Amino acid sequence: MSNTKHLAQRIQNLQPSAIRELLKHSKMPGVISLAGGIPSSELFDKQGLELATRKVVEENFNDAFQYGLTEGNTELRDQLVELCKARGITTRSDQLLITSGSQQALDLLIRALADEGDVFVVERPTYLATLQILSLTAAKVESVGGDEHGMIVDELEALLKTTRVKGVYLVPTFGNPSGTTLSAERREKLVKLAAEYDFVIIEDDPYGAISFTDRREKTLIQVAKELGHEDHVVYTSTFSKILAPGLRVGWIILPEWMKQKVAIIKQATDLHANSFTQALTAAYLTLGRLDPQIELIREAYKQKCLTLSRLLEEELGEHITFNQPQGGMFLWASFRYDFDTTAWLQKTLEKGVVYVPGEFFFSDHADKRTLRFSYATATDEQLVEAVKRLKAAL
């Protein structure tokens, strides 16, 4: 078991010296970044966001600049009920709480749930920043392996037989960093385990809408509702990847028993999400432009993903292996042989290309052969050049 004290130490050691440096380097002129999970600014709906901004200033000035409700802008929550419906999730506005991006949603949820010694289970690999949040609590972290169908739920079940678990965190659809999607069968089993062993599933869904196909898995929260286990799933999503991250607007769907506790923590944390950008997001949603915008992003990322996959296959296929992503922003790869991608980063940086070494995404049992590429920001030409540079760095 990885104790969070050690984890905290490790992350604090890694954080400044590696990830933050990496992000600095990724902005150096000439360096192509396949590192950050940053949406392409070129795809922003400039016209729509400008229209929405004007609408806020003209029609909603006082609300946009004044204090607001802790739970969030009422109009925005009403519109989110519809947006969730289109994702196959039935909810009510009083179950929603607006957050400063889904990063804050995770922080609020973990603060609300994690008491000293509580065990939280994450995927191996998992989202780095969730490990950071957990490292700030007195909770313990366990991990469960994943394959091309997402978290190996049988492995979780084995763990549950010996260990009392408080919460399970996962990105079940187009996972970060794995890119994989949890299968329908595993979704049902996971929800049933949550009810049987009385734990909470934190379903983090920033990428679900960015599918490259028309296939959709049911969200875990919807599976839970259908099975009568809705008390065991909390769902969070964000506008960061489908509209603009600078808005810092995300949301949580809370089961009844968590509502008050999370609202109290939200209030203590920062009173409420940004009034201006909540109003802006609500105004944007009235324009009917979000669906076409998501279509644009899906198509653009799909093409970039296909390009990167093809290039990696052609140029580096004898060295690395990966699963073809079906959506999202990330391609998770692994060297076919013993390799240290953290050490390699220094070499690729010299050639002018960066990625995130895989070990950062593990709470334990780090696999140093792995690495994460983001294809969202680079242009086609940059992808070609990036893979050429990676090859040259071998």
Place this chain on the structure above:
Amino acid sequence: MSNTKHLAQRIQNLQPSAIRELLKHSKMPGVISLAGGIPSSELFDKQGLELATRKVVEENFNDAFQYGLTEGNTELRDQLVELCKARGITTRSDQLLITSGSQQALDLLIRALADEGDVFVVERPTYLATLQILSLTAAKVESVGGDEHGMIVDELEALLKTTRVKGVYLVPTFGNPSGTTLSAERREKLVKLAAEYDFVIIEDDPYGAISFTDRREKTLIQVAKELGHEDHVVYTSTFSKILAPGLRVGWIILPEWMKQKVAIIKQATDLHANSFTQALTAAYLTLGRLDPQIELIREAYKQKCLTLSRLLEEELGEHITFNQPQGGMFLWASFRYDFDTTAWLQKTLEKGVVYVPGEFFFSDHADKRTLRFSYATATDEQLVEAVKRLKAAL
């Protein structure tokens, strides 16, 4: 000593049933609210904020909608160095971290400092939401009394002789809820004690700029710098009271040894403050309109404060007593005889006026005779009517 578990329980009990209900009632038609610390929307610099918004959309679109630096917008931090200079504080942009309002600043700082069993000292009375934050940690809370010159620092010194203290939290200038300002002599003594007993002072300064006179006390951080004790003070302020709270833009000036830790927590919490409203605030500051805006607010609040003071004196002088505020948004009053202001609230609500009962601002030794009035939002006519209703409720 008040254990935070009890405190948490008490606040969670109070929170929904009283404060939140109160805020609901305060928005009921016909009810005049002297409760919330909410700036008057009518004083917002509508033209300036519109200009700044347009400037952001036209000149800074991508930065406003994209992810940003954890520490905050570079241009804004540079401008804040100048703003702090005008407040008599010498600092550098790399010591600044932008937060989602000063509420988040307090949360980040307390999370960074509070380990299990650590003792934090607050004033009696103190800012309610700081008690909420402390109740979410494993720290313990002690309190020190205050008088018309602010926190009684001699009482703190007595406590320090028996108790190891990690941090002291206070609003030294135009305090919330007390309205009082810590004297120059006590400021110097407090800073020296911080160095001698090795604790951190959290200087919360949302109201310092809203002075009704030309008299200025030095900030604690500046006193500390002059005495060579700058490692012992962390300063936070906000644009909420001097520009607009909906922006959710505040800042912290951090001593060197805290910078990395607070940045890591900020990143885990919500990555960074709102990109759009940081850019908006930076754009606003280039317009040269903040100083005249602050003048406007100072003069308006001063007049409202004088009106409320006069009315309370004339109409309720035999029942209540208070110190005349010299700045800020709050008038703290106390009944001259044994009285329960929490119970009284029900009666005043029936007459159509609300305030915040004093007991909410105490971590222990609550004085039920006290109550807090805010004069910032009500019009002159409403203040007259409010005091008439208060009298009728006696």
